[in-house]
Amino acid sequence: MNAENGGTITLLIADDHPVVRDGLRGILEPADGFTVLGEASGGTEAVEMTLRMDPDVVLMDLRMSAGSGVEAIAELTRRGARARVLVLTTFDTDSDTLPAIEAGATGYLLKDALRDELFAAIRAAAEGRTVLSPAVASRLVTAVRSPAVPPVDDTLSAREVQVLEQVARGASNREIARRLFISEATVKTHLIHIYGKLDARDRAAAVAVAYQRGILG
Amino acid sequence: MNAENGGTITLLIADDHPVVRDGLRGILEPADGFTVLGEASGGTEAVEMTLRMDPDVVLMDLRMSAGSGVEAIAELTRRGARARVLVLTTFDTDSDTLPAIEAGATGYLLKDALRDELFAAIRAAAEGRTVLSPAVASRLVTAVRSPAVPPVDDTLSAREVQVLEQVARGASNREIARRLFISEATVKTHLIHIYGKLDARDRAAAVAVAYQRGILG
DNA sequence: AGGGGGATCAACCGATCGGTTGATCCCCCT
DNA sequence: AGGGGGATCAACCGATCGGTTGATCCCCCT
Numbered sequence: 001m002n003a004e005n006g007g008t009i010t011l012l013i014a015d016d017h018p019v020v021r022d023g024l025r026g027i028l029e030p031a032d033g034f035t036v037l038g039e040a041s042g043g044t045e046a047v048e049m050t051l052r053m054d055p056d057v058v059l060m061d062l063r064m065s066a067g068s069g070v071e072a073i074a075e076l077t078r079r080g081a082r083a084r085v086l087v088l089t090t091f092d093t094d095s096d097t098l099p100a101i102e103a104g105a106t107g108y109l110l111k112d113a114l115r116d117e118l119f120a121a122i123r124a125a126a127e128g129r130t131v132l133s134p135a136v137a138s139r140l141v142t143a144v145r146s147p148a149v150p151p152v153d154d155t156l157s158a159r160e161v162q163v164l165e166q167v168a169r170g171a172s173n174r175e176i177a178r179r180l181f182i183s184e185a186t187v188k189t190h191l192i193h194i195y196g197k198l199d200a201r202d203r204a205a206a207v208a209v210a211y212q213r214g215i216l217g
Numbered sequence: 218m219n220a221e222n223g224g225t226i227t228l229l230i231a232d233d234h235p236v237v238r239d240g241l242r243g244i245l246e247p248a249d250g251f252t253v254l255g256e257a258s259g260g261t262e263a264v265e266m267t268l269r270m271d272p273d274v275v276l277m278d279l280r281m282s283a284g285s286g287v288e289a290i291a292e293l294t295r296r297g298a299r300a301r302v303l304v305l306t307t308f309d310t311d312s313d314t315l316p317a318i319e320a321g322a323t324g325y326l327l328k329d330a331l332r333d334e335l336f337a338a339i340r341a342a343a344e345g346r347t348v349l350s351p352a353v354a355s356r357l358v359t360a361v362r363s364p365a366v367p368p369v370d371d372t373l374s375a376r377e378v379q380v381l382e383q384v385a386r387g388a389s390n391r392e393i394a395r396r397l398f399i400s401e402a403t404v405k406t407h408l409i410h411i412y413g414k415l416d417a418r419d420r421a422a423a424v425a426v427a428y429q430r431g432i433l434g
Numbered sequence: 435a436g437g438g439g440g441a442t443c444a445a446c447c448g449a450t451c452g453g454t455t456g457a458t459c460c461c462c463c464t
Numbered sequence: 465a466g467g468g469g470g471a472t473c474a475a476c477c478g479a480t481c482g483g484t485t486g487a488t489c490c491c492c493c494t
Contacts, residue, residue: 406442
C-alpha cells in the first residue's frame with residue numbers, strides 16, 4: 001500500500017462523469033493521507049492507467065461508456081494488478097453488484113456515502129479488507145445462502161407431462177418406456193426431473209402435486 | 218323313473234292354489250305317460266307326500282303359504298328323496314330362482330309354458346336332466362360368470378383414506394406406519410385393499426383415482 | 435351362536451423404484 | 465464458438481413396494 005511513500009494512499013479515479021471526478025478529487029486532495037494519481041473516463045482507460053501508474057486503490061464506477069467497470073475489474077484481476085478496486089456507484093440495487101465482486105472488486109460503496117465513510121472504505125480497501133455498503137452486504141449474504149438461485153423452473157416439459165400421465169395410470173417404468181418408445185433409463189431421468197420440479201419424493205406424491213396444480217385431471 | 222310301471226311317469230303336484238292344481242291335473246291326466254299320484258297344497262305336505270308316495274317328479278310352486286317351496290326342496294334333498302323336483306312358478310325374476318336350484322331342484326319352468334314344453338320338461342326332469350326356462354338359464358349363466366357378485370364396495374374406510382393421504386404426500390410405508398402408529402404390515406394390507414377398491418395398480422394410480430373421485434384434494 | 439367386515443400383525447420374496455454417475459445429441463441463444 | 469436445456473441412454477445398487485399366506489381381535493347384525 002505504498003506506506004513507504006509518506007504514508008499516503010495513492011488513488012486513481014475512474015468515472016465517465018467529469019463532475020463526479022472533480023467532486024471526488026475535491027474531497028480527497030485536501031484530506032490527509034490520499035494522493036490522486038489520475039483520472040480515467042472509461043474502463044479501458046482505467047485499466048491502462050492503473051497498470052502504468054500502479055495506484056494503491058482504484059475508485060471505479062461501474063457504468064461507463066468506454067468499457068464497463070466490471071470488465072475493467074476483471075481485466076485488472078487477470079493481469080494481476082496490485083491495485084485494489086473500490087466500486088463506487090449510485091445504485092445499490094445494481095445488477096452488476098455481484099459480477100463486480102466476482103470479478104475481483106475489494107469493496108463496494110454508494111456515492112452518497114459520507115466523507116468519513118469514504119475515507120474509511122479507501123483505507124480498508126488499501127489494506128485488502130472488504131468493504132461493502134449495508135444493502136450490498138445483505139444482498140451478498142442472501143445470494144450466498146441460496147447459491148446460484150436460478151429461479152427454478154417449475155414447468156414440466158411436454159415429455160415430462162406425458163411420463164407423468166402414464167404414472168398416474170399405474171404404469172411401471174418399463175411400461176412407460178414401451179408406450180413412449182424410449183428406454184427405461186430415459187423414463188427414470190424424466191421422473192427424477194419431475195420429482196425435482198414438483199418437490200415430490202416419489203411417483204405417488206408427484207401425481208398428487210400434479211392434480212393439485214391442475215397439471216393432471 | 219318307474220319305467221317298469223307301464224312306462225308312465227308318476228307325479229306329485231304341489232301348489233297352494235286349487236285352480237292351478239286342477240289345471241295341471243287336467244292337462245297331465247289325459248296325456249300319455251303321466252300319472253298324477255296326488256296333490257299337496259303346501260311345502261310341508263309336499264315333503265310328507267313325496268316321501269310316502271315316491272313320485273318320479275314333483276311339480277313344485279315356490280310361493281306357498283304352508284311351507285315354502287325352497288325349504289321343501291331342501292328338505293327332500295336332505296332326506297335323499299328319489300323324486301326330481303321341477304319348479305313351476307309365475308315369475309322368472311323370482312329371487313328364489315337361484316336358491317331353489319341350489320336347494321336341489323332339477324328344473325325351473327314358468328307356468329305360462331306351452332303344454333308340450335311342460336311335457337318335455339317333466340320327461341327331462343324324470344331322467345335327471347336339467348331344464349330351465351330361457352330367462353332363468355341366462356340369469357344362471359350371469360350369476361355363475363360373476364360369482365357371488367357382491368356389489369363390490371368401493372368406499373374407502375376412514376383408515377384407508379388416512380393411509381392414502383400419507384401416500385399422496387410421498388410417505389413410504391414405513392413412514393406411514395410410524396405416523397399412524399401401526400405396523401408396516403398393516404399399512405400394506407390397507408394399501409392392497411385400497412388398490413382393489415380403486416382399481417389401481419400401485420400407489421401412484423391410487424392417488425390419481427382418488428383425486429378424480431374427489432377422495433383427495 | 436355364527437358370519438362378515440374392519441383393523442391389526444408376521445414373514446417371505448421377486449419386481450420395481452429412486453438415486454448416482456457419466457455420457458451423447460440436438461437446438462437455441464448469445 | 466461456447467453454454468444451457470431438453471431428450472436420450474447405460475450401468476449399478478440399496479431401498480421399497482406389491483403380493484401372498486395365514487392369523488388374531490373386535491364389533492355389529494342376524
